Amino acid sequence: MAAQPDASPWISFSLERVAWMLGARFPGRHVWLVCPSRLHLQKFSCYSNFVSCDVFGAPKHSPDYGAVRHLRALLGHATERAAIAEPLPPQGSCSVPAPLPTGFSLILVGFSKGCVVLNQIVHELASARTDPHLRQFLNSISDMYWLDGGHPGTGDTWVTDKQALRELASSGVAVHAHVTPYEVCDPARAWVGREHRRFVKTLQELGAHVTQNLHFKDEPVCIANHFRVIEEF
Incomplete structure (x- = not known):
């Protein structure tokens, strides 16, 4: 980042x-940070290992791209490489999954473009729950945090599909939406603000445990506050 003029101002993030902040x-x-699979022009994050996206990282969501399966495999490999006492067991082929480590639970946090990964997971909830291994993994998620989601596309910044949100609401996962004026x-x-309001309103109507927070609303709109939401949520 220090060597890139566009990135160096944000090296504190x-x-x-x-x-360390997380x-x-x-x-x-344990904190695991997942990098995008590639950076276009060294600044446009593309999470194509989790969701279909264009060259700039704008997503095209689908009900079964494989984000949940990929995340489970990624964490399983990471816990094994880190020599954690009880690593996440590999996903087997038998119908009865191996038990998860004692006390295993997940909190998922997405920031800015990274929120497209959370959105894809929401779109996959219905199909992933038909797999006992993935259902067990999904049941370990306690909270999901959307931090000022945004991408260069012209829609689908927030999940607005009611059936997908119904699956999220019924999962019991606590949903946290933290935004700044820079995005909404x-x-x-x-459309970003409209989608955010629809996301929150629909989840509330469906009985989900959802909280929302608009940070820096009385300050000038700036990209610096977009990054600062990581410190403030």
Whole structure:
């Protein structure tokens, strides 16, 4: 980041420093940061290992791309490589999955473009639950945090499909939506704010445990506050 003119102003939010921030936010937990599979022009994150996307990372969601399966495999490999006492067992072929490690639970956090991964997981909930291994894994998710989601596309910044949101609401997962005016109050991208409001309203109507917070609403709109939401949520 230090060597890139566009990235150097934000080095205080580097991968390593964000890891420390999340460690402080969730003390006593293992923190895993997942990088995008590629960077277009060294700045457009593309999470194509989780969701179909164009060259700039704008997603095209589907009901069974494989994001849940990929996340489970990724965490299983990571816990094994880190020599954690009880690693996440590999997904087997038998119908009865091996038990998860004692006390295993997940909190998923997406920031900015990374929120497309959370959105894809929501779109996959119905299909993933038909697999006993993935259903067990999904049942371990306690909370999901959307932090100022955004991408260069012209829609699908927030999940608005009611059936997908019904699956999320019925899962019992606590949903947290933290936004800033940089994303949800931009008149040039008015759909982002509309989708965010619809996301929250629909989940509330469906009885989900959902909280929302608009940060820095009394401050000038700026990209700096977009990053600062990582510190404030």
